[in-house]
Amino acid sequence: MKTSSCNNISFTPAFLLLVLCAASSCRKDMPELNTPEKYVAGNLSEEFDAFWNGMNNNYMFWDVDPTDWNEVYRKYDPLFSDLDMRDSSDVRKAYTYFEEMTGDLVDGHFYLTFYNKYLRDENGRPLGIYPLRERHKRDDEYHEVNSLFRTLYSSVIPDNYLSSYQGGDYVINENGSIKPSPNTVRNDFLTGMIKGTNILYFRCHQFRIMHVLSDIPDSHAAVAVKYFLEHLSDPAVEGIIIDMRGNVGGQIRDLNGFISSLVDKPTHFGYTRQKIGNNRLDYGPWVPVSLQPNEHSTAISVPIVVLADVNSISMGEVTVMAIQSLPNGKFVGERTWGGIGGAIANNRDIANAGQFRTSFFSVFTPYIELRDKSKISAEGIGITPDVAVGYDEDAVADGRDPQLEEAMRVIQ
Amino acid sequence: MKNNKRWPHTVLALSLLLISFSSKAQFYLGIEGGWNYNHLHTSVGYREFTKYENVNGYTIGIPEQYQVNNWLAIRSGLSFIQKNYQLTRTHYYSGVYHKSTNNYLQLPVAGNFIFGTPRIKGFVNLGGYIGYWMSTNNKGVSFAPYFQSDPSGDNYGILPNNEPHQYNEKYAFDSRKDRRVELGWLAGGGVSYEFAQKYRLFIEYRYYHAITDQQKSYSINQIPRYNETGVIQVGCLFRLGRYQSSTESAYSK
Numbered sequence: 030m031k032t033s034s035c036n037n038i039s040f041t042p043a044f045l046l047l048v049l050c051a052a053s054s055c056r057k058d059m060p061e062l063n064t065p066e067k068y069v070a071g072n073l074s075e076e077f078d079a080f081w082n083g084m085n086n087n088y089m090f091w092d093v094d095p096t097d098w099n100e101v102y103r104k105y106d107p108l109f110s111d112l113d114m115r116d117s118s119d120v121r122k123a124y125t126y127f128e129e130m131t132g133d134l135v136d137g138h139f140y141l142t143f144y145n146k147y148l149r150d151e152n153g154r155p156l157g158i159y160p161l162r163e164r165h166k167r168d169d170e171y172h173e174v175n176s177l178f179r180t181l182y183s184s185v186i187p188d189n190y191l192s193s194y195q196g197g198d199y200v201i202n203e204n205g206s207i208k209p210s211p212n213t214v215r216n217d218f219l220t221g222m223i224k225g226t227n228i229l230y231f232r233c234h235q236f237r238i239m240h241v242l243s244d245i246p247d248s249h250a251a252v253a254v255k256y257f258l259e260h261l262s263d264p265a266v267e268g269i270i271i272d273m274r275g276n277v278g279g280q281i282r283d284l285n286g287f288i289s290s291l292v293d294k295p296t297h298f299g300y301t302r303q304k305i306g307n308n309r310l311d312y313g314p315w316v317p318v319s320l321q322p323n324e325h326s327t328a329i330s331v332p333i334v335v336l337a338d339v340n341s342i343s344m345g346e347v348t349v350m351a352i353q354s355l356p357n358g359k360f361v362g363e364r365t366w367g368g369i370g371g372a373i374a375n376n377r378d379i380a381n382a383g384q385f386r387t388s389f390f391s392v393f394t395p396y397i398e399l400r401d402k403s404k405i406s407a408e409g410i411g412i413t414p415d416v417a418v419g420y421d422e423d424a425v426a427d428g429r430d431p432q433l434e435e436a437m438r439v440i441q
Numbered sequence: 442m443k444n445n446k447r448w449p450h451t452v453l454a455l456s457l458l459l460i461s462f463s464s465k466a467q468f469y470l471g472i473e474g475g476w477n478y479n480h481l482h483t484s485v486g487y488r489e490f491t492k493y494e495n496v497n498g499y500t501i502g503i504p505e506q507y508q509v510n511n512w513l514a515i516r517s518g519l520s521f522i523q524k525n526y527q528l529t530r531t532h533y534y535s536g537v538y539h540k541s542t543n544n545y546l547q548l549p550v551a552g553n554f555i556f557g558t559p560r561i562k563g564f565v566n567l568g569g570y571i572g573y574w575m576s577t578n579n580k581g582v583s584f585a586p587y588f589q590s591d592p593s594g595d596n597y598g599i600l601p602n603n604e605p606h607q608y609n610e611k612y613a614f615d616s617r618k619d620r621r622v623e624l625g626w627l628a629g630g631g632v633s634y635e636f637a638q639k640y641r642l643f644i645e646y647r648y649y650h651a652i653t654d655q656q657k658s659y660s661i662n663q664i665p666r667y668n669e670t671g672v673i674q675v676g677c678l679f680r681l682g683r684y685q686s687s688t689e690s691a692y693s694k
Contacts, residue, residue, distance in 0.1 A: 055652045060662040062486040085662060086486065099661050284587050301585060305528055305539055307486040309660050310618045313539060316585045316606040347587075372586050378489045378534070379586075379599065397586055 062086065062307065070388040073123050077109035080127070080392070083385040087377065089370065089398045091309035093406045094135045098309070101130050120147040127158055127390075134160045135409030137342060137368025140393040161367060161409055165339065170363075172420050174275045174340050181274070182216040182232060185428050191230060194221030195256045197249025199241055207240050209248035218253040219272075227265045228440055231257045232272035236279025236344040239286040254287075261290055262327040268440030269329065270433070271352060272336045274362065278343025281372055288348055290325040291333060291355070298354035299347075300404055301371060301397045303380040315404060320351055333358045334436040338420055339411070342366040349412050350401050360414045361436045367411040371397035467508035468681045469641065473520070474501040475674025481526040482667040490531045496540065498523025500672055506553065514553035516566060522547050522649075524668040528581075536600040539581040541612075543668075547572040549627050549649075565630045570649060572623040577612035618656045623668065625651040633678075641678040646671065 065083040068075050081102055091098070105126055112119040124143065131141060141158040148156040165171045172178070187194045196219040198210035210217075218241070219232040241250045260266060269291070300315040335352040337345065337360060346369045352358040373395055377383045383396030400406055418435045480495045502520025509515065522545050530537040551568025584603040596602060614621070631645025648671050655666040 056667060057654060057665045059484045060664060062484075062662065062664070064487040082662060085660065102661050281587055301587065303583065307484075307488065307664050308618075308656070309663075310615060313583055314579060314581070314606075314608045314610060316583050316608075318585055318587050381488045381491060399587075 065385040065387055068387050071114060073112040073114045073119065074106075074110045076114075076123070076387060076389045077105060077126075079387045080390060081106075083392060085309060086307045087304075087382045087385055087392075087394070087396075088134075088136070088309075089304065089382055089395055090134075090136050090406075090408055092312065093408060094133075096131075096133050105130060114145075117147040120145055124148055124156065124158075131158055131160050132163070135367070135406075136370060136394055137161050137366055137409055138370050138373060138393060138395055142391045142393070143389065144391070145389055164409075165366070168339075170419060171339055172422065177422060177425055178275060178420075179215060181425060181430060182219055182234075183214060185425060185430055186230075186232075186433065187216060187219060187221070189428055190223055190430065190433060191219075191221035192224045194219060194230075195249070195253035196220070197251070197253050199237065199245060199248060199250045201237070207237060207244050209245050209250065218250040220253045220257040222260075223270070223437060226437065226441070227263075227267040228270060228437060229257065229260050229263075229266050229268070230270045230272065232274075233276065235277050236283040236287075238280075238283045240280060242286075258287075258290060258325045261325065261329065266331060268331050268437075269333045270336060270436050270440070271333065271348065272433070273341045273345040273348050274336055274338040274432070275340045276337070276342070276345030276348070277340075278345055278368070281344065283344065284347060284351070285321050285323060287325075288351055289320040289323050290327070291329055291352070292320045293322050293326050293328040295322070296320040296351075296355065297402065298351045299399055299401045301399050303397050304382040306381075315400075318399065330357060332440045334439050335360050336362050336432055336436050337365050337412070337414070338363040338432070339366060342368040343370070346407075346412055347399065350399075353412065353415065354402060359416065359439055360412065361416045361439055362414050362418055362432050363420065364413055364417075365407075365411040367407060367409045369399050369407055369412070370395035371399045469504075469506040469508070469678035470681055471504045471506075471518075471641075471676050471678035472502075473504050473518075473643075473674050473676025475499070475672055475676075477522065477524075477670050477672040479524045479526055479671075480669045482665075482669050484664050486664060490534050492529055492531065494527040494529050496525035496527050496542075498525045498542070498670075500674060502547075502676075504676060504678060506678055512555050514555060514564075516551045516553045516568070517549060520547050520549070521545070522572070522670065522672070524670050530599075533597070534599045536598065536605065537582055537584065539579060539583075542578045542580070544575045544577070545572040545623065546575055547649075549647075551627055551629075560635050562633050562635070563630070564633065564643075564645075565628075566645070566647060567626075567628050569624070569626045572625075574619070574621045574623060574655075577614075578610070579612050580609040582607050618659055620653060620655055620657050622653070623651050623655070624653045625649055625668075629672075639680045641680075642675070643678065644673075644675045646673050648672070 065079040068079040112123055139160055143156050150156055196216035198215050198217045200208050200210050217234045221230055223230055238254055242254055245251055297317050297319045299318045301318055302315050303313045305311050305313040333352055335349050337349045346365045349360055349365055353360045380396040383394060385392050416439060418432045421431045424431050477498045477500050478495055481493050485491045500520055500522040502518055504518035507515040524543045524545055527538060527540040547570055549570035551566040554565045555562050557563050583606045585606050586603055627647055627649050629645055629647030631643055633641045633643035635641045651668040
């Protein structure tokens, strides 16, 4: 009996230990993840691996994106394995595969650029894939920013709608510095009072407002901005129109430096969040975003109308979101582009998400996500106007701007 | 979601079952509590200036012990245990962190291998456990990049140049990724002191090793996360039922 007990004493724990060790092998191995930038060039299968994993780890919108990224891997990994980077037809085939893989991505900023010699347009520039633009082009109501559209700001509005105006152009150099354009043609910044009213109008093509004020303070563009800011506190002003049509976005600092001039106290209008891990759904907390009053801020009780259209993107849409959230704010125009996403950073380490590249391609995508106060995503969808007015090409050709006229009507 | 809500009831039912089986032999019920230290076995991949850190927590429970004979017992009991960890950014990104306090209800079942004198005994535990991830609270500092508190960039650091955001909030589980049930094995050992033929005071160290990922598999090349928890706890067991001396139990067969 005692012998049997002794055998049990030594046997049972040893057996249990063996079972437990075996059970430990149920754990999954850590996957091998490599920085996309470290992939060695020369193999299309490797380029696919870098792209797929780069997106898997750094893309912000897996929470809402309909693309089945696992299925993309299962389908295209074997296809890329059959391609030879030295074969021009294989490289072009790879391009079509990239188009297919990314066709439904919701990210309104997502842009995939290729640096291979076989992937050039007729002017020798690198080919790119811009999924949301391709989807917009298929929409019957889509209109591009063309020369006719630009006449809105070069002639139609300043000549036919503004009693007096200030306007100016600028140029961004390759090194990122800014300089005034010698001639005011485009009216990159345009401001003035609407004829026959006390409605203050402002337009910027891109958010470089603080950049202009600090670096070229005596330029026509800077004078236009100062004119607008000075007239914000004019008690005679009966309404304000901020024109974001065709605005391509720009610098985040203009939110606090310029847009916040419209409020005299902190005004919550949305939320941002970041990734906190490598896995697709590793998100951090929602961080509230508010307009914070600045040195130009004044209490504005008159109506503020933001004009925007399908070509209003990024900071242009953030401006729409911010103004639409104001009690005296309204959005007139068309549903916006759908690139509200968030900031783009050259340094992916800022929030462990965002842009990445290899020598074969680069991916342009945000590192944070922005949503409105309801936390419903409008990425790839756009912001819906309070008052819908479509772009009328014929009217513009006749020197009229029905969207601006509706904005004036809303105020009056 | 409905199935997850049944798990605590299942765990409780298993506990009661264990009690019923033991009604005629030496059965102990007690209370225990202690301090733990959790390590999240995972990887930051190629994330720069980012690390996971181990975090303390506490545990409290109602242990049960069924004495099979003088060298073997089955130990179980419900316990509340925290399995915490923290994600920390470093260097230029210092100040940004995310601390996750995770609360589990756990049911271990282990063989207790006992040696020593009638009063002072040593023991070794080997077994497994099932746990239910009840809730999580996240606390930390992030930043809002739309607010550049120092646009000049003259100060060094991500937080001086962006408005910090402090948060302390309950986590809303995501059924697409959160695995609420955890399985694992345990090992440990300790010392007990029996007195008045009824009470056993003990102090023990126990290690819980999860074999199930905190997340469901929803992605290819997904980084897994496993809890590895070391616990130091003290407690007291109270004998229920008729007392059997160690001599009597050795020859009871």
